[in-house]
Amino acid sequence: MFELNTYGRILYGTEREEEAIAVFRLNTQLFPDEPKTYMSLANTLDISGDKDSALKVLKDAIKLHPDNTHLKENLEVIKSN
Secondary structure, eight states: OHHHHHHHHHHHHTTOHHHHHHHHHHHHHHOTTOHHHHHHHHHHHHHTTOHHHHHHHHHHHHHHOTTOHHHHHHHHHHHHO
């Protein structure tokens, strides 16, 4: 999970946005029990201008992890942008 997350950040940092999002999506599929994977995907989608998809990712993640405060906080931050 951490290696894919790092790889996604490297891709994004080298202006390979679509590839980064694909890696973050894969990470959520491989590690659905890790809330951090959803936050990375949502944040990258939001920064890339796809706020609606970012919000959907976080709402779906909260359904899977209803007690995770970080997901809820991240959702509020993206909503307020």
